[in-house]
Amino acid sequence: MQTVAVIGLGYVGLPLALQFARSGCRVLGLDIDPTKIDAIHNGRSYIAHVPAADIAAQSADGRLEASADLSRVSAADAVILCVPTPLDAHREPDLRYVLDTGRAIAPHLAPGTLVVLESTTYPGTTDTELRAVLEQGSGLVAGKDFHLAFSPEREDPGNPDSQVQAIPKVVGGLTPACLEKATALYGKAIRTVVPVSSCRVAEATKLLENIFRSVNIALVNELKLVYGAMDIDIWEVIEAAKTKPFGYMPFYPGPGLGGHCIPIDPFYLTWKAREYGMHTRFIELAGEINTAMPDHVVRVCTEALNREGKAVKGARILILGLAYKANVDDDRESPTYKLIEKLEALGATVAYHDPHIPVIPKTREHAQYAGRKSVDAITADHDLLLLATAHEAYRKHDFSAFKTSLVDTRNAVAPQHRPERYLRA
């Protein structure tokens, strides 16, 4: 039985660890966060779409074990890194987590081990920075004494039909032997493995996928403003365009980008491109358009209040949805935080409602909101309702009797459920 160590048991690492365990591997889940280790030992889940029963079943079978002791990679045949790759305060790549993990495991790497990086990053990270810390700390040579590869994760949070084993996995290796090892490893747990010629191609593939989304979201956000000025409904246009059976796929406008990937990953490439004297104009422009969206939403809120003779200052505003995406409990980089910040700066009193996030967790970026609680119910005692996330609960909610204005940034409220004062932003 092969032993696979998965380091970083978050949104990416935990489902992957479970999939390897289900596929018959012995899995060692490693994380520096003791609450996650504790949860796994006790068969609890800390990610909404990962059933606790799955964790309990794999732990009970002895297939999944969790630990904070990174030296235990010495017993693993393969080590997969799923740690964060955020941007720093200057919006530059922060490889600290990847490189710290590399440094921590290097002295314990046994010859012949396969190391795979899954964290999204710029091309060259695996075969230069990560390779260097692993070689320095282990005294081993990559591609000769141990194997090294990159394989990007493709998570689709909130999609109940998305299963780890069914999503094709791109893999690039440092050498043909590294690629062979990595392809064989993922072949145990994932139905389709897509080998590519290098770690850099695999890294670049992930960035292409995320840049494609960022640019297309920016395009519909811009068209929303242009068509809006012409009194044309962008959502109706998208529904019509969607009927084209080829050459088009729908993207939807919204209050701004959110989540761990799209607002961050493209800028990994922007940073790296500078080293080659290249500019990533599409990425920058998309970033500019998407980050301006919360300002547009605030303008529409101001207009909605103004129509009732009210000012933003002193208005009581309820934002519906804190999660960055429908039906998930993930608030990372959520545009709702930007909306709260901007509306409060104008003097509004802002509350939020989110059935998936009852209390705002501690985050590095929005520490000031930690502990703030979701209101229990959507009541009419506000001056304005602002729908920021298209949760199913809001799609079903009947707002038609509300006298309060409702600004909908997602086109989520069905025509028969809209209040009289309804605006889209």
Ligand SMILES: NC(=O)c1ccc[n+]([C@@H]2O[C@H](COP(=O)([O-])OP(=O)(O)OC[C@H]3O[C@@H](n4cnc5c(N)ncnc54)[C@H](O)[C@@H]3O)[C@@H](O)[C@H]2O)c1
């Ligand atoms: N969430 C997604 O949908 C998604 C999709 C594709 C790719 N990714 C990429 O995958 C990577 C991980 O993302 P995530 O969403 O799983 O992040 P996450 O924050 O949910 O999980 C990361 C985990 O790593 C742990 N960790 C941090 N430093 C560590 C260290 N030195 N040693 C051991 N554990 C450590 C943290 O405690 C945390 O549990 C990122 O590069 C991200 O860009 C994420």
